[in-house]
Amino acid sequence: MKLVVAIIQPDMIEEVQKALVRHGVNGMTITEVSGYGRQRGHLEVYRGEEYSIDFILKIRIEVLVDDSEVEPLVGVILQSARTGQVGDGKIWVVPVDTAVRIRTGESGPAAI
Ligand SMILES: Nc1ncnc2c1ncn2[C@@H]1O[C@H](COP(=O)(O)OP(=O)(O)OP(=O)(O)O)[C@@H](O)[C@H]1O
Numbered sequence: 001m002k003l004v005v006a007i008i009q010p011d012m013i014e015e016v017q018k019a020l021v022r023h024g025v026n027g028m029t030i031t032e033v034s035g036y037g038r039q040r041g042h043l044e045v046y047r048g049e050e051y052s053i054d055f056i057l058k059i060r061i062e063v064l065v066d067d068s069e070v071e072p073l074v075g076v077i078l079q080s081a082r083t084g085q086v087g088d089g090k091i092w093v094v095p096v097d098t099a100v101r102i103r104t105g106e107s108g109p110a111a112i
């Protein structure tokens, strides 16, 4: 199992959620987060601004999937979250040891 984590533009959450539901994911978690990437929260990096860093509001999406689902899922997020502008976000994939569905006690991929 893997945890697919995507940091996206808040404006894109509706689009991405629709695409993920259409794709058939069983569940997801979203969180409001703040962060910055290479531009340090600025549209452009100006000389003299190297100490000025702004956190920008983003949405973090987490989806737990079976290994074979990682590639197609990343593809769906890429397509639905992309505007082509800086700050579009980032996706990373984290290995997951186990998952348990609390109601049934099922574990591993059966819990997804
Ligand atoms: N190296 C990183 N580590 C952790 N979080 C990151 C990292 N890079 C980006 N993020 C998170 O992703 C968000 C979006 O990053 P962003 O899309 O600006 O990345 P970027 O590398 O600057 O790409 P771009 O040049 O397209 O803007 C950031 O606000 C931050 O929350």
Ligand SMILES: [Mg+2]
Pocket (backbone or CB within 6 Å): 036, 037, 038, 039, 040, 086, 087, 088
């Ligand atoms: Mg950036």
